Amino acid sequence: MKLLTYQWLTSLLLLLALRGQAQPTQPYPYPPSEVLTIHSKLLNEDRQVYVHCPKVDSANVNQRFPVLYLLDGDNHFQLLAEYVEYLSRPDVLAMPKTIVIGIPNTSRTRDLTPTNSIMNFEGKPDSSSYKGSGGNENFLQFIATELMPRIDKTYQTTSYRIFAGHSFGGLSSLNCLLTHPNLFDAYMAVSPSLWWDREYLLKLTAEKVKTGSTLRKTLFFSDGNEGGVNSFFHKHLLKLEATLAKKKLKGLTYRYNHYPTETHMTEPVVAYFDALRFIFKDWDKHR
Amino acid sequence: MKLLTYQWLTSLLLLLALRGQAQPTQPYPYPPSEVLTIHSKLLNEDRQVYVHCPKVDSANVNQRFPVLYLLDGDNHFQLLAEYVEYLSRPDVLAMPKTIVIGIPNTSRTRDLTPTNSIMNFEGKPDSSSYKGSGGNENFLQFIATELMPRIDKTYQTTSYRIFAGHSFGGLSSLNCLLTHPNLFDAYMAVSPSLWWDREYLLKLTAEKVKTGSTLRKTLFFSDGNEGGVNSFFHKHLLKLEATLAKKKLKGLTYRYNHYPTETHMTEPVVAYFDALRFIFKDWDKHR
Numbered sequence: 226m227k228l229l230t231y232q233w234l235t236s237l238l239l240l241l242a243l244r245g246q247a248q249p250t251q252p253y254p255y256p257p258s259e260v261l262t263i264h265s266k267l268l269n270e271d272r273q274v275y276v277h278c279p280k281v282d283s284a285n286v287n288q289r290f291p292v293l294y295l296l297d298g299d300n301h302f303q304l305l306a307e308y309v310e311y312l313s314r315p316d317v318l319a320m321p322k323t324i325v326i327g328i329p330n331t332s333r334t335r336d337l338t339p340t341n342s343i344m345n346f347e348g349k350p351d352s353s354s355y356k357g358s359g360g361n362e363n364f365l366q367f368i369a370t371e372l373m374p375r376i377d378k379t380y381q382t383t384s385y386r387i388f389a390g391h392s393f394g395g396l397s398s399l400n401c402l403l404t405h406p407n408l409f410d411a412y413m414a415v416s417p418s419l420w421w422d423r424e425y426l427l428k429l430t431a432e433k434v435k436t437g438s439t440l441r442k443t444l445f446f447s448d449g450n451e452g453g454v455n456s457f458f459h460k461h462l463l464k465l466e467a468t469l470a471k472k473k474l475k476g477l478t479y480r481y482n483h484y485p486t487e488t489h490m491t492e493p494v495v496a497y498f499d500a501l502r503f504i505f506k507d508w509d510k511h512r
Numbered sequence: 513m514k515l516l517t518y519q520w521l522t523s524l525l526l527l528l529a530l531r532g533q534a535q536p537t538q539p540y541p542y543p544p545s546e547v548l549t550i551h552s553k554l555l556n557e558d559r560q561v562y563v564h565c566p567k568v569d570s571a572n573v574n575q576r577f578p579v580l581y582l583l584d585g586d587n588h589f590q591l592l593a594e595y596v597e598y599l600s601r602p603d604v605l606a607m608p609k610t611i612v613i614g615i616p617n618t619s620r621t622r623d624l625t626p627t628n629s630i631m632n633f634e635g636k637p638d639s640s641s642y643k644g645s646g647g648n649e650n651f652l653q654f655i656a657t658e659l660m661p662r663i664d665k666t667y668q669t670t671s672y673r674i675f676a677g678h679s680f681g682g683l684s685s686l687n688c689l690l691t692h693p694n695l696f697d698a699y700m701a702v703s704p705s706l707w708w709d710r711e712y713l714l715k716l717t718a719e720k721v722k723t724g725s726t727l728r729k730t731l732f733f734s735d736g737n738e739g740g741v742n743s744f745f746h747k748h749l750l751k752l753e754a755t756l757a758k759k760k761l762k763g764l765t766y767r768y769n770h771y772p773t774e775t776h777m778t779e780p781v782v783a784y785f786d787a788l789r790f791i792f793k794d795w796d797k798h799r
Contacts, residue, residue: 249550250547250548252544252545252546253544253564253589254547255545258540258542259537259538260539261536261537263536276537302540303597303598304594307590307594311590312778312781314777319775319777319778486789487789488604488606490606491599491606495782495785495786498782498785499782
């Protein structure tokens with residue numbers, strides 16, 4: 226098991242540097258997170274991931290933690306790390322201590338779209354933005370066969386995993402639920418881009434999910450005020466909810482939240498909080 | 513104007529220490545915050561405050577920022593620093609870049625209660641918890657005459673100030689609004705402990721605020737599920753709202769949010785977000 230040692234080294238060096246000086250300010254001691262670099266053969270590139278580990282209790286040094294894998298790590302890693310840290314405090318105790326893995330992008334459109342398409346949300350071609358799209362299956366394979374084994378080897382993980390994404394990241398989270406449901410136990414799809422490739426994901430949902438079948442997963446999905454209540458964006462989310470309701474799945478616990486006062490970019494702040502609260506609503510804090 | 517130099521020094525020292533080593537991990541680069549120590553004559557002690565400053569744009573080095581003063585800095589500083597950082601990003605732009613000052617406690621009951629009382633929320637005496645209560649006026653004087661001048665001298669502040677508190681901190685925020693309204697422009701009172709000293713603050717509100725008077729301030733207050741909808745806690749908040757409505761104040765913009773699914777400790781996460789969204793709902797991002 227790797228220890229988070231570099232922050233302590235940093236602090237030591239800083240103390241040495243400042244020794245003897247009466248300084249009115251010091252750096253604020255954020256609980257340490259780290260950046261892990263991993264070479265991906267599948268993606269043919271080095272990938273950095275951000276890792277926030279709970280502080281291990283000295284009375285329970287072998288404690289293991291669930292893992293939340295977060296897409297668009299560049300945008301929301303600090304937010305999720307803070308939520309998890311705060312909500313698992315002994316005086317809050319709304320969820321278990323959890324490891325957060327933030328995956329920043331190198332080629333967002335390539336990695337987070339399930340099909341090759343150059344059509345934008347209005348159905349018009351935009352090859353400059355969407356050329357090279359459709360690599361989500363390869364990216365999910367990277368997560369499953371390269372990233373997850375590395376994380377499980379390096380940190381004190383349990384087998385419980387959450388997959389969280391926003392926008393194209395939400396599309397990826399839903400795509401994973403439909404195509405590799407066993408990779409994660411819970412899925413968050415915040416404002417998933419269901420418009421992608423002529424509603425590809427909505428069609429895949431209708432096709433893949435058999436009525437009355439069993440899917441023992443937890444799913445949270447949501448949208449903000451993208452285009453207003455009559456927008457295609459909102460209609461797509463309603464359609465996803467209606468499809469899931471119609472399928473009468475056994476074992477699937479899901480919630481759809483609509484945030485009419487939040488934008489596409491402010492919504493993740495409240496949606497990710499609500500998603501954590503939903504996923505862990507029946508968590509037994511006394512076990 | 514002071515610059516945040518120590519984190520950079522730290523990073524430099526770290527780089528020197530690691531030079532030549534191929535390390536798979538590095539510390540995650542949190543945007544720097546710092547701990548400022550200030551001696552208070554009024555409180556007769558050294559006080560630390562946590563400071564998060566926006567990164568100054570090199571094209572606009574003289575830019576000045578509003579300041580959010582947060583009580584219970586030990587609990588919610590990182591959360592507020594992250595909200596402010598994220599919501600002011602150029603691709604989110606829901607509020608201006610803002611300095612966050614987190615004030616951790618040394619003697620919470622002394623500083624955050626407006627009167628000397630030993631009665632707990634059930635009206636029973638609890639001198640071990642509440643002995644020495646009633647120092648809020650002195651603490652507000654510390655903020656006004658010792659802390660604020662230091663912050664304004666040290667950082668690039670505008671005159672726009674927000675005061676944020678939870679529980680006893682919410683009580684302090686409301687007490688400040690009633691007794692020193694000019695100290696801040698906007699007030700957040702998340703689950704204020706209105707039960708304190710036989711509803712002291714509710715009585716003060718009824719007494720101090722003249723019907724039809726002018727109070728050009730913004731106020732957000734809220735509660736969670738403390739004791740359920742029939743609890744005294746919730747009734748107190750409803751009473752505060754009813755009193756404000758009845759007074760027909762000119763210039764006061766306020767909102768009351770009730771979060772029936774959140775606890776006293778989970779509620780601040782969503783309430784502080786909603787409070788920022790409310791305070792800056794008419795903020796002109798283009799100015």
